[in-house]
Amino acid sequence: MNTIGIVLGRFHRREVEEMLDEARAVAARRQIGIVAEVWVPGSMEKPLAIKRLLQRPDVGGAVALGIIERGETEHGNVMGHAVIGSLINLQLEFMKPVGVGILGPGINPSQIPPRIRPYAAAAVEAVAEMFATA
Template sequence: MLAAAAGAIKERGMTLRAVVRVPGSYEKPLATKRLLQRDDVDAVVVLGIIEHGETAHGRVMGQSVSDALVNMQLEFMKPIGVGIIGPEVFPTQIQPRLVGHAVAAVAAVEVMLIGAESPYEV
């Protein structure tokens, strides 16, 4: 996912300022907030996978992380492209989604940063 996102960033003429790796999805909001506080960061792309588990933990995690990211986007007025596959994704569903989710997260940031043509109508 990182290689696909980095390639999409370069193709769009944007600059990748930092790559931060965290152990899991619960740690993504704090890492994201730290990046958003930087003056040299205009946006953040968050990548990851929340697999299907035996309990509701993944759904709870997905909702918590999603809520935190949306709230930070509004707090800092900087876009966050979310390229998290899942929750509830099965291992066989991951590989076909890796590149698409990463590129879509970068494209979302691009639309919010520079007003690029969006494939969506409002």
């Protein structure tokens, strides 16, 4: 089943909307249907939203898009590692691919613009490649 759900963090809404545009374009080129787009407050909420999507029979995989910017403390790094670990575990639990297009953790504001489209594209491409190996 070549369908995906996309989970998006709204903390950096403008940038993530650009990521979504790129994800939609790559999905269309790769003939992957997008059956759900779910906005959540931030990266911490992404694993739960991804799990809910992966439980659906009409969702063959998922993509997480967002940004974890560098802060003044280690909170972003700790959270980023926890989120990525959770997404990897969900991929293995459901045996459905999860593409991660989360900039950071620890990205500086000046590093965000040139990475928006490539990271979103790579997340969808990773799921497409995993569909092909199933």
